Amino acid sequence: MKMMRVNLLLMTLLGGMYGWSQPANDGCNQAIPLCPSVSISASNQSATSTVCPDCEDDFTFCFSGDNTTWFTFQTNTTGGTVSVDFSNLNFVVQANRGNLLQATILEATVPCDASSYTAIGNCEIGAGANFSLVAAGLLPSTTYYVVVNGALNGGATLPAEASFDVIASGTGIDRIPAGMSITGPSTNLCPNEAVTFLANVSNCTDTTDFEWYVNGVLAATTTGSFWQTSSIQDGDLVTLECSCFTDCPQALTAQSGPYAVENLFVDAGPDQSITSGQSVVLSGTTNGVTYLWSPASTIASPTSLQTIALPQTTTTYFLTSSSLNCTLSDEVIITITDQFIIPGSFSPNDDGVNDTWTIKGIDLYPNAKVTIYDRWGQEVFDVVGYSASKSWDATHNGRKVTDGTFYYIIDLRDPGYDEPFKGFVTVIR
CATH class of the missing domain: 2.60.120.380 (Jelly Rolls)
Incomplete structure (x- = not known):
């Protein structure tokens, strides 16, 4: 004792x-x-x-x-x-x-x-x-x-x-006053810039959670001493509050800012839907000095705010604009509404119309594998790279198959499609 x-x-x-x-x-x-x-x-x-x-x-x-x-x-x-x-x-x-x-x-x-x-x-x-x-x-x-x-x-x-x-x-109970400060980013920021704020606490034990305020409104509560955000706006003031010591707590407050955010904006325009093979006008706006559309491979003029695009598949285009030391991007999604259509029947009667099983849009997937089975499960057709020149004409080993319903499996072998397409196609002469 x-x-x-x-x-x-x-x-x-x-x-x-x-x-x-x-x-x-x-x-x-x-x-x-x-x-x-x-x-x-x-x-x-x-x-x-x-x-x-x-x-x-x-x-x-x-x-x-x-x-x-x-x-x-x-x-x-x-x-x-x-x-x-x-x-x-x-x-x-x-x-x-x-x-x-x-x-x-x-x-x-x-x-x-x-x-x-x-x-x-x-x-x-x-x-x-x-x-x-x-x-x-x-x-x-x-x-x-x-x-x-x-x-x-x-x-x-x-x-x-x-x-x-x-x-x-007395010397046995008096404390060295606790203190707190914030290590923050430069007071000059870019729009949507991801920044980190760090709380520096001294002579403090048993710290409570850290409460981060932006312009007096609680924005986040963290158990750790740092806070990451990309929502700082022009003129924002960041205030941090916490408390030291379980017994006889001491409240601490620190501030950082106000922050100046570069007045840069960019708008890639509204999302649009088109049919396969149709072109679309991309119309962006920005106050930046330079700007660029991407991916550029299907865009007529990537360095023009208004330009023509001819996407072969549903595509997300980005308009990136720069001013001084800041870069900002916005996106627009162009959706191809009929880019891949599997017909349920065809008539191979040699009249020059609908004589083969034409799958619209499959040529956009050069590695596509198509397999067809008859009603007994026998494979009657199998090809990789299905296209107009490799489409099924309702034959098997050079002989015409009888009219009826056949089962197909179409694997596009594309990252955008996790599962193959499965269904039935009917041959009608």
């Missing part, structure tokens, strides 16, 4: 009547934190004591608990001397009520278990308007308790009750 010391001071002050309700810190488990150099007002009016072996009030370091109130503080990372100062004492004046306020500092190896308490310092008795408990050599990062009790002095049958102010300070 650690070597512990007690500093107990018994103080007495007479004063006027003062009324209050039962204190919230009536027991050790409800002890109120004493924050570094922050004065709080308290009292022991209507406080009670827990009577049982090893309970929180079961100790006799200079006094036995009658109506105890509890406070707690944690030393800093270096430890040292802590002074707990009491002032503005105001006692309840009542017949048979004591007029002595008692206080002591404890450490517990088991929180709120009286069998583990050790007192710090010597027992002292005194009287005065103000008094202090001073404990030297306190351990670093350790929780201590301050117990305040009303005495049954001078033959009193009722323990003393008083209001008071209390504050804890």
Whole structure:
């Protein structure tokens, strides 16, 4: 067990009547934190004591608990001397009520278990308007308790009750003020530029989540110390808020900005639908100095805002514009509505019309594999690179097949199509 010391001071002050309700810190488990150099007002009016072996009030370091109130503080990372100062004492004046306020500092190896308490310092008795408990050599990062009790002095049958102010300070509890700043991007940004903001926190432990605000509106909450976004607009101001320390939290705030965003815009125009073989007008707008359409292979003039495109398949075109150090792109989708059509029948009667099974658009897939089976599952046709010159004419090994329904499997062998097409085609002469 650690070597512990007690500093107990018994103080007495007479004063006027003062009324209050039962204190919230009536027991050790409800002890109120004493924050570094922050004065709080308290009292022991209507406080009670827990009577049982090893309970929180079961100790006799200079006094036995009658109506105890509890406070707690944690030393800093270096430890040292802590002074707990009491002032503005105001006692309840009542017949048979004591007029002595008692206080002591404890450490517990088991929180709120009286069998583990050790007192710090010597027992002292005194009287005065103000008094202090001073404990030297306190351990670093350790929780201590301050117990305040009303005495049954001078033959009193009722323990003393008083209001008071209390504050804890000293080298063992005072903190180096925590600080926070933001490392952000250059204040000159491009539209939609992806940027990262980093929180730099010093002298801070037990950090809460980081809350990132843009112009006062919460934009993100992060558990880590960085935030990535591409939504910064011209004039935006970024504010970061978080809190340090579980006990006696310290709120931190930092700002970055305002940001200037280059006034560059680009619009590739609305999406369009066309039929296979049809051309389309691409009409873009931008205030950029240079601009370029891509992919350029099916565009008449890639460096013109208004130009003609002849896509063979559904295509996404990008208009990219540049100004100063910024580049911005927008896209337009041109959809081919009938680019691939599988007919359900054909009539190979040598009249020059519909004599072969013509699959519209399949020539756009040069590696397409087409396999056809008769009603008994026998393969009657198979080819890779199905086209007008390799289309099925309703023959098998040079002989005409009988009229009827045949089963086909068409595998385009294209990344845009995960599954082959399957179905039936009817031969009608």
